[in-house]
Amino acid sequence: MSECRWTPRVERxxxxxxxxAEMVEQHLAVCAxxxxxxxxxxxxxxxxxxxAVREAIGEPQLPAFIDxxxxxxxxxxxxxxxxxxxxxxxxxxxIVALSTLYLLTGGPQEALATEVExxxxxxxxxxxxxxxxxxxxxxxxVSMPEKELR
Amino acid sequence: xxxxxxxxxxxxxxxxxxxxxxxxxxxxxxxxxxxNSGQKTKQFGRGLEEIRAALKDIKFDTYRLVKAATVNVPYxxxxxxxxNAKYSLYIIPLSKESRGRIKLKVRVAMAPEGRQKKPxxxxxxTVVAVPGKQFKLRGLPLDxxxxxxxxxxxxxxxxxx
Numbered sequence: 001m002s003e004c005r006w007t008p009r010v011e012r013x014x015x016x017x018x019x020x021a022e023m024v025e026q027h028l029a030v031c032a033x034x035x036x037x038x039x040x041x042x043x044x045x046x047x048x049x050x051x052a053v054r055e056a057i058g059e060p061q062l063p064a065f066i067d068x069x070x071x072x073x074x075x076x077x078x079x080x081x082x083x084x085x086x087x088x089x090x091x092x093x094x095i096v097a098l099s100t101l102y103l104l105t106g107g108p109q110e111a112l113a114t115e116v117e118x119x120x121x122x123x124x125x126x127x128x129x130x131x132x133x134x135x136x137x138x139x140x141x142v143s144m145p146e147k148e149l150r
Numbered sequence: 151x152x153x154x155x156x157x158x159x160x161x162x163x164x165x166x167x168x169x170x171x172x173x174x175x176x177x178x179x180x181x182x183x184x185x186n187s188g189q190k191t192k193q194f195g196r197g198l199e200e201i202r203a204a205l206k207d208i209k210f211d212t213y214r215l216v217k218a219a220t221v222n223v224p225y226x227x228x229x230x231x232x233x234n235a236k237y238s239l240y241i242i243p244l245s246k247e248s249r250g251r252i253k254l255k256v257r258v259a260m261a262p263e264g265r266q267k268k269p270x271x272x273x274x275x276t277v278v279a280v281p282g283k284q285f286k287l288r289g290l291p292l293d294x295x296x297x298x299x300x301x302x303x304x305x306x307x308x309x310x311x
Binding site: 112113114115116117118119120121122123126128130133134135136137138139140141142143144 | 203204206207249251253260270271272273274275276277278279280283284285286287288289290291
């Protein structure tokens, strides 16, 4: 893009800040570069003004506008949203409770058997063993010397 | 409000197992004399229905009830249950273990005989018992057969098999 040394002056004039308006206008009439630059500035300003335009609510629309706001504010919260929030919270609490119980109790007891940790006897000649019978009954068995059972 | 209720329910659920630690342990005891009397099928005396399964592996043909009792024993306290003139059972619940199990020390003491001056511990054992499941001590001589003691535990009002 070619430039003219008058470009800054043209921009100041375009912004209404130029003290030499007549000279700039005369230059614009003879300089194609500055004329083209001016045209671009006008397009940009037009676009900016279009964006800056705000919709105004006129007197006739005001009651409907206020009614819309009131309706939105006073509308009850949809029950479904509350329901699903409650379901989510309940499910979360249930998972936490069950996990904690599982950790505290160590899980289901079906597979558990009574464990014999230690066993002994003070009877002279006797021995002690332990075994788990077929039905899962833990047993501590004292075996006496043969003569004792006669 | 709902969140507060859920939190309280959760805390209550968590608190129950911890609270049980202080409750006494209920111990069910059934002592049996097992002997041979020449029967073709096993003969069980009255009051032995609850322990028949626990006696399945024992080869004697006749079983007679010697003593049945349920005692509530606090943790770390010893309870004595006399079985007969010769034997006494002693129980000390030691601690509550994982999965609701209860560790306890059990011994059967034999009254002094002859020159003995002190009771003799005929059998001593430490078990980690599953509430509601039976375990047994066997082999101590009793008349012409042997003494069998079947035990089971529960916390408070839980199951005592």
